[in-house]
Amino acid sequence: MSQLPIVSVLPALFAALGEHNSVILQAPPGAGKSTLLPLELVRQDLLPGRIIMLEPRRLAARNIASFLAAQLGENVGERIGLRVRGESRVSKQTRLEIVTEGVLTRMLQQDPELTGISLVIFDEFHERSLHADTALAFAIESQQGLREDLKLLVMSATLDGMALERLLPDAPVIRSEGRGFPIDYHYRPINRQQWLEPQAGAVVLEALTAHPGSALVFLPGQGEIERLAIWLAERLPEGVRLAPLYGRLDMGAQQAAIAPAPAGQRKLVLTTNVAETSLTIEGIHIVIDCGLERRASVDLKSGVTRLETRQIARASATQRAGRAGRLGPGVCYRLWSSEGQERLAEQSPPDILTQELTGLLLDAAQWGARVESLPLLDMPPAPALAAAQRLLETLGALKPGEQQLTPAGRAMAALGCHPRLARMLLAAKALAADGLSGIVADAVYLVALLEEDLRGSERLSVLFARRQGALRSQAERWFKRLEQRPASPQGQWLGLLCALAWPDRIGKLRSGSRYQLSGGLSCDLVEGHSCQGQAALVAVELGQNERGSRIFIAEPINLDELARQLPELVSTRDWFDWDEREERVRAERQQVIGELVLGQRPLTELSDEQKGRCLLQGIRRKGLHVLPWNEASEGLLARLRCAADWLPEAGWPPMDDVSLLAGLEQWLLPALGGMTRLEQLKKLDLNDILRQALPWPLPKRLDEALPSHFTAPTGSRVRIRYEPGQAPVIPVRIQEMFGQASTPRVAEGRVALVVELLSPARRPLQITADLAAFWVGSYGEVKKEMKGRYPRHYWPDNPLEAMPTSVTKKRMQQ
Template sequence: MSQLPIVSVLPELFDVIDTHASVILQAPPGAGKSTLLPLELVRQARLPGRIIMLEPRRLAARNIASFLARQLGEQVGDRIGLRVRGESRTSARTRLEIVTEGVLTRMLQQDPELAGVSLVIFDEFHERSLHADTALAFAIESQQGLREDLKLLIMSATLDGMALEALLPDAPVIRSEGRGFPIDYHYRPANRQQWLEPQVGAVVLEALATHSGSALVFLPGQGEIERLAQWLEGKLPDDVRLAPLYGRLDMVAQQAAIEPAPAGRRKLVLTTNVAETSLTIEGVSVVIDSGLERRASFDLKSGVTRLETRQIAKASATQRAGRAGRLGPGVCYRLWSSEGQARLAEQSPPDILTQELTGLLLDAAQWGARVESLPLLDMPPAAALASARRLLVALGAMKAEGEPQLTPAGRAMAAIGTHPRLARMLLRAKALETEGLTGIVADAAFLVALLEEDLRGSERLSVLFHRRLGALRQGAARWFERLGVRPGQAQGQWLGLLCALAWPDRVGKLRSGSRYQLSGGVSCDLVEGHPCQGQAALVAVEMGQNERGSRIFIAEPVELDELVRQLPELVSERQWFDWDEREERVRAERQQVLGELVLSQRPLTELSDEQKGRCLLQGIRRKGLHVLPWDESSEGLRARLRCAADWLPDEGWPAMDDDSLLARLEEWLLPAVSGMTRLEQLKRLNLVEVLRQSLPWPLPKRLDEALPSHFQAPTGSRVRIRYEPGQAPVIPVRIQEMFGQASTPCVADGRVPLVVELLSPAQRPLQITADLAAFWAGSYEQVKKEMKGRYPRHYWPDNPLEAMPTRVTKKKMGI
């Protein structure tokens, strides 16, 4: 431990921790930032209060806590404490508490001052998880508003691409060297169109045959680990023991993967990105990297969080390779090309830009802040926040109007400490139990314990529930305690209702085959061969997405009549006005709906003129604006308005493109079509008047002044100006009518010159110019020579600027 690189910067680091509120530490893997640094803080008792160290992963948190406690000759729970989901080992003697991300956020919510805490350490901050970003924002606000003496230490393997120094401008940055031995790189590009496991397996066998020492293989997920282990069965050297390592493994199996191999043997560890940071696996000198990872990404359109298998970033590739050079020179096999390495993205995008934000919005509202006002490194997308708010409103956690404020139910959900969907399920189950639904709380507690696991495959939820029932008891006990009720035994009779409470937007009604219409408004299919095939209604619990659309993997059948009876809060009535495409007339109904699912309907016979007009607008939306009676005048007015928006952009002109007009039909067209019920009645519309009346005052007058429909020629003729968005306006006019016009006429307050299309007496184009003065002084002479012989009866003066403009022949002019 005394040889770790972090040792050389500890004196400087401790000095700045003493004198600054926030400190940034950059230290590569192997420097000792996660182990020796916190250990020395405890040994030296430099701080009066406790130290909280945030670790992104439970596996790393447990491993670090156990390692540090052993260094002190103690058990976890003495000076080194641990608090992760479902497990807490601390005591009055605890000086350093290692926690995972959701735990720190709850600690801050329950006690914003973090009383008794002197220092909060954010380890592996470069991973940029959503919880870490949120907890840091809350900690900064706590420090600035409540606890000037609270200290923050942000530790990261790299600062590239992060704005930490901008977020914390007064924080000194301390940089430590890593402990890395030379690494020999071998590139073995894999064919991504073929199965991954045999290609990785071949490289594994090559590496084990060529090099001594244990090997670490990085794969995207559990499925690939299990398939590769099966492929390698019977092929490994006798001295190699295979050990999987991923998040869902039990603690005994995880520890077996981390511990050194027995003397005279080697170990082959098949892992995911859980082993990228914070874990040291003894004896590893060879890394085989598939170059892939599995990350969650939220799709706004479908509302589905999908797990994507994608190429890792350079930062991850460096972290993985570094595992081979911790104890001595190492070797890294990469299943991509050296050219591909140069093309890798520098960093993976932070979770706050790619994941579902319901938890963040709930946390921020509970904290009493808008997300946009929090000190975050990256602001989340506005559309993702809007989607999160819609879900919280649907769950009854947030008010629909005004500032994002929690309802009493929302505050209770936030206090439960799980995803808002599951929190809503638990709280409503407690209320429903008192209303006579015996056993629903027990079903809910066991179901939440199941849903917090990483569910896989395509299955009916109740089958998974009963299969795992015995193993869920410990997880369920935590939820019985949180709800303040006596533990009970689950029977699984209320699973469909409970799923509808958690996923009110995913109640599905069979449309045809395996396709379901969901209450959230999207359609999706059951995966092929799903046991719920043919069910009239279900709740989609686990969904995914591919190029063919959304897919349902885990679902539970439900009776819609029972939902209406037992959960009336999910059902509402609405008046529905629509357009009957087949009969081309308005249709109006009173509907009982669950979200966007229509459960029953009956006709509405008496409609107001406005309601009839709204129905007609739906028909126009579906068919397009071409069903309206456009003519040259109305099209010209639209073009003028679009040009006005381009040339006079600060004056509030409404958008006039097709998409905008369709989106705003109620604003500009509804008053004109109220009372109409059929498309043929639209022929009566005067669209020029409709559009002009929709403009706010004083835009109609301003339009006529700045972009007139006609140009008055020197002869007095009114010439229509041709406006076209993105192009200069044009006037076609006979050359004789422009005599005496020295300068080019303009529109838009002189900003935009007209293009003058000069015509012959026979209305044929002679010249097109945007500079009349240059034309008169230059090419007019050539035009005059050519045209004088062709049109001898018309006036062709030698000096057009001093000549009288005319619409008639020389004879009528008296020449």
């Protein structure tokens, strides 16, 4: 380890830690930042208190702790400790604790001063997990407000695209070289429309045949690993041992994948992106990279978190390839083209921009801060925060409209699991006190099951029964946390428990396999699901594709029984709507769970306002055309829309169709007067209603600046045709404009009228926006043609000096 590149910067790094409270270390993979650096901090005993090192993944945390302890000739739990979910190995001797991200967040919540801790190390920060961003924000606030002596070391393979200097403005940046040997790249593009495993398998066999050493294959997930293992089982060359590696594997299988291959054999490790960083796999000289990863992202419209398989970023491709060059010259096969390599995004988006934020919001509320005020590298999207707020309010964790915990929310936050599961556990404990026997055991084992990465499409109770034996150790942890005596589950309360955790996903069958969920979403059961035909269920696991949301894991329930056992889920609402078939107002008093109607009865005594609001729903569905528009009201609406364009400083209310429909309550509702049917709308005077909706003095300014009529020189009143986006037009007989040298204007002189000059028979002769130019120009041609056709009318030689008239020559003489 003394040859690792990090050695050359350790003196500068330790000096920086002595002089500054925050330091940034940039070190590529293989530099030794996750191994030699923390080991030297322990060996040299440079700090008075303990050191906490944060790792993004449990697999990496366990293996780093085991490796460092072995370097000291000790077991984990002595000077090198480990704390991950469900496992804690620390003692009074411990100087360095390797922890996963949720653990550090809980440590900060329980003790914001981090008493007895001198240094917190954030390893692999470039992965930008949500927990890492949160924990760093809390640590910075702790340092600034409570612990000036607390030291922070942020370590990252790259600083590209991160503004760490904004969060840590006084932190020096130490840069280390990486350790890597030359890598020979081969591009083998595959067809993404066909099965991945046979194509990847062919490249694996090619690489093993062409090159010595063990190989590492990067795949998007466990399913692909298992399918490729089956495909390769009968095809691998002799002496090659197959070793899968992913997060859900038991510890023994993980260690077998990481350990060196037995003498005389090679190893083929099939892994996910868990092996990109912080994990040394012995003997690897070949990397085969499919270029895909599986990442969670939330759809804000549906609230469904979905696992997406997508192209990796260039930074990940570099990290993966680097695994082949750790020990000597290596080779990397990429299952995409060299042109595709150039098109890769530089970095994957951070979790805070793509994932569900209920955990972040709950953590921030427990910390006593608004999310928007935390020192975060990226501020989360407002719609995602709003969705998290709504869910936490539904679960009873936050006060309505505030980022403040309720007493129940404080209890949920203290449990340290997803808020849905925390609500389930606490409610089960309360229900057990009320006499529901066995519900706590069912809840505890259910939480242990749901904390796994559930896959497939199945009835939850089937998965529960199948996995019950393997869940015992995890369940015991939750029994202890709830201060309950361990017991065996019966599985009789699963539907009720799921309704507690997912009150927004209680579903009622609508037709076929489609369910209406209490949160407003409509979903289909996946084909062949064992819950097919159930009248009601709770959707536990949702997915999404181009056809919409789908239910994968669910548990049937009886809605009447659920309402009896959990009356707090049921509420009463007065529902007013528009009956499309009968075209009239319909009102009901409904018993509901969210958007699901359990029962209803008609409401007959409605106020005029309630009737009017229902009628507005009908107008919105039908459109504005159902209102009794006429020439006057349409003209007024056009004038108002033009006024907004030509006189914007006046602050005209928006009058486009979308705004009018959205604001029906403000401008139309007061005029409805208890109407209940569309046919009654005929009585409305829209011209008067629209004018009354204008704040004073806009009606007066409209009439002065954009009059409805133009008064011709003869005194005739001519209606002005207004149309948004076009110049206004007046159709007027040519004789009535004689002597008019300038073109009339509106909008306080800003807009010229287009004059449509008509014959005595009111047929168009000429259209002009410049009367003076017309009189001296094309009028002569018009006069020649019209004088013979209309001899009784006046056609002067000099129209600019002629008297305007609306009558014939004979009448003029009279």
